[in-house]
Amino acid sequence: MTPSEAKPIRVLIADDHAMVLEMFKQFLSNLPDFEAQTAPDLDTALERMDAEGPFDLVLVDLDMPGMNGVGGLSKAIERNGGNPVGILTSNPTAHVVSESLSLGGAGIILKTESLKNLTNEIRFMANGGRYVPVELINRPRAKARDSSGNSSLSEREMTVLALLAQGKPNREIGAELGLAEATVKMHVKSICAKLGASNRTQAVIVARDIGIF
DSSP: TTTTTOOOOEEEESSSSSHHHHHHHHHHTTTOOOOOOOSSSHHHHHHHHHHHHOOOEEETTTTTTOOOTTHHHHHHHTTTTTTTEEEESSSSOHHHHHHHHHTTBBBEEEEESOOHHHHHHHHHHTTTBBBBOOOOHHHHHOOOOOOSBBBSSSSHHHHHHHHHHHOOHHHHHHHHHTTOOOHHHHHHHHHHHHHHHHHHHHHHHHHHTOOOO
């Protein structure tokens, strides 16, 4: 069988953030060797596995409804017919990583990961590998709060972040706040750096995951 005749890798991504699902599905659907489906919560993902599975790989968001920490991982593993199931999250603790692996999970994919690396990680996990990113050990953690318990983002950055979460482009944000577009870009860059995100979409995802709003 030639590569062009090979069956696509069937991936199910479950997350309660519509932005996450849209980002992952749009990216994977544009690649010829992937077929991506999505679910907004664990129960829907389990139903989809029963109806259409097993999938070559299932990725479940750690914090979505029905998960109860890594407890939902065991359910997903059981329902995916022995095929790999991994955790999708932003800033997992060492305990989450070790517990998910001990339960038989295929590993961890970070929402802040570059999409360029995503395909290799998915292929690796779908083929039976167990993936844990080196960044979990080496990268500085995103911090929602400083040592005094206050947000590490400035008041202006919090305002810009809230508008980013509404899907507004830099030009509209600038017009609403009376700022030059270049100034908005500077704020977005600072927000991404503080949250450990590589782009505006991931910044919003991380902010929601770590409880900024």
